[in-house]
Amino acid sequence: PRGQLQTSRGANCFAVRVQPAASGKGHNVFLCVSVRRRLEIYQWNSKEGQFLPFGADLNLPDTAKVITWCGDSICVGFKKEYTMVKVSGGALTELFPTGRHDPVIVSLDHGDVALGKDEMSICINREGKPTQKQALVWSDPPFALERVEPYIIGLLPKVVEVRTLEPRMLVQSFSLDKARFICAGRDIYVASEHRVWRLQPVELKAQITQLVQDKQFELALNLAKRVQESKRDNRERIAEVRHLQAFHLFTQHRFEDCLKIYSELNTDVKYVIGLFPGLLPNEFRKTLKYPAAPPVLVGSELEKGLGALADYLTGKRNALSKQ
Numbered sequence: 001p002r003g004q005l006q007t008s009r010g011a012n013c014f015a016v017r018v019q020p021a022a023s024g025k026g027h028n029v030f031l032c033v034s035v036r037r038r039l040e041i042y043q044w045n046s047k048e049g050q051f052l053p054f055g056a057d058l059n060l061p062d063t064a065k066v067i068t069w070c071g072d073s074i075c076v077g078f079k080k081e082y083t084m085v086k087v088s089g090g091a092l093t094e095l096f097p098t099g100r101h102d103p104v105i106v107s108l109d110h111g112d113v114a115l116g117k118d119e120m121s122i123c124i125n126r127e128g129k130p131t132q133k134q135a136l137v138w139s140d141p142p143f144a145l146e147r148v149e150p151y152i153i154g155l156l157p158k159v160v161e162v163r164t165l166e167p168r169m170l171v172q173s174f175s176l177d178k179a180r181f182i183c184a185g186r187d188i189y190v191a192s193e194h195r196v197w198r199l200q201p202v203e204l205k206a207q208i209t210q211l212v213q214d215k216q217f218e219l220a221l222n223l224a225k226r227v228q229e230s231k232r233d234n235r236e237r238i239a240e241v242r243h244l245q246a247f248h249l250f251t252q253h254r255f256e257d258c259l260k261i262y263s264e265l266n267t268d269v270k271y272v273i274g275l276f277p278g279l280l281p282n283e284f285r286k287t288l289k290y291p292a293a294p295p296v297l298v299g300s301e302l303e304k305g306l307g308a309l310a311d312y313l314t315g316k317r318n319a320l321s322k323q
Contacts, residue, residue, distance in 0.1 A: 005042065005051065011035045017069040030054065032074050032087075034064040039074060041087060058090040066103050071111035071126030077103025082115050084128045093128050099141075106145035106152065108165075114152065116142060121152065123165065136165060139173075146182045148201065150222050153188065155179050160190065167218045208241065217245035239265055247291050250275055253301050255308035262312070269316060276305060 005011075017030040029044035031051050039058040042051035058074070066077040074085045082095040082103060096117065104116030112131055114121040120135035121142070138161060142154035151171060154161045160179060162172040178192040188199040201207075204227050211220035224238045242261050249258035262272050273279050274288040277297060297305050 005033065005040070008033045008035055008040060013064060013067055015068045015074070030069070032067060032069065034060075034067050034076075037061070037063055039064070039067070039076075039085065055087065056090075058085055058087070060085070061092070066105050068105045068107050068113060069111075070107075070113050070124075073126055075105055075113050075115070075124075077105050077115070079103075084126075095124065095128050096122070101141045102143065104142060104145055106147050108147060109149075114145065114147075116145065121145065121154075132165065134168070136163060136168060138163070144180065144182050146184045146188065148184050148188060149226070150219070153182060153184075153199075155182055155190070164219055164222075166222070167216075169216070169219065171219075208237075212241060212244055215248055217241060217248065221245070243267070244291055247294075251292075251295050253295075253297075253305070255305045256311075259308055259312040263315060269313070272312065273309070276309060277302075 011033045012035075014031060014033045017032070018027050019030075020026075021028050026046075031042040031044070033040045033042070037060045039060065041054045041058070043054040044050075045052045060076065060078075061083075062078045064076045065079060068075050070084065072087050074087060076083045076085055077098060079098070079102075081097050082105075084093040084095060085091070086093075095115070098116070099118040101116070101118060104121075106114050106121075108114055108123060111126045112123055114123045114136065116122075117135075118141050119138050121138070122130065122135045123132045125131050136152065138154050138156060140156040140158065142156050142161075144155040146153045150164055150166075151162050152165065154163065159173050159175050161170060163170055176190055176192070176197055177195070179190045179197070180193065181191040183189050188201070190197045190199060202210075204223050208220045208223050208227075211217070211223070220241050221238060224234070224241050227234060227237060229237070242265060246258045246261035246265070246267075249255075249261070259272065270280065270284075271288055274285050275290070275294045
């Protein structure tokens, strides 16, 4: 049949890479196929309507169990270890052992990947260098991973877990009987040997509302930046979340972090001063609207807060003097 890759008989896994063409028009599509102990690279030729070989085959020391593109390299998971293979020249760079379980790889942003090692997912860049100080840790070793920005979904022996890299947190956990496979496009599909489930993410705005209620402001901000709306509306949405974050930090007595956000938002100075007791006339302070009643500060916490406020006001005065 047309488009059949004649040399790929015995293939056990493949990976596709789509990147914008250098001309700015259309995309380049590359296909990597693992066949026994080699990798075959192809590029889609639109004129001929088929994949054509792209360079020489790349030799491997063992049969790959899983592969994925990592920039201009191929990240390969063998039975016992991970290796990075340069498409240009075929140079191999050994990374680290896979641990007690089969290799698991998932693509991240900017050509990075996350590699499974037992209960951990270790993030590396296209050079094979770690990009995170700490690994993402699951409750059990996942046997399949999928990236759905900004989440990573892991299929574990008993549950499906949804986690985030930044901040590191477990967002959701639920059961799907004997789920073994996962893929994502417009929707997310999870399958067992006999069933297929479609997972639909909650609408972004609803997620943000719930996260703010749960005081998960970093993740709420991450999602807010992804909402499809006008630039003005998006700036206002992000500012609203940051404003609530700053007030929450104040209630946690994290005064410097709180005042830094208020400064960046250019919040009315009277609003900020009103958070502290005894600095504004009571009648005027009652007119200021806060997300909740500000905590009553006494003793060392009040002293600490007033010190941070003094630094904040000094910064504002200096900024005004430069105008």
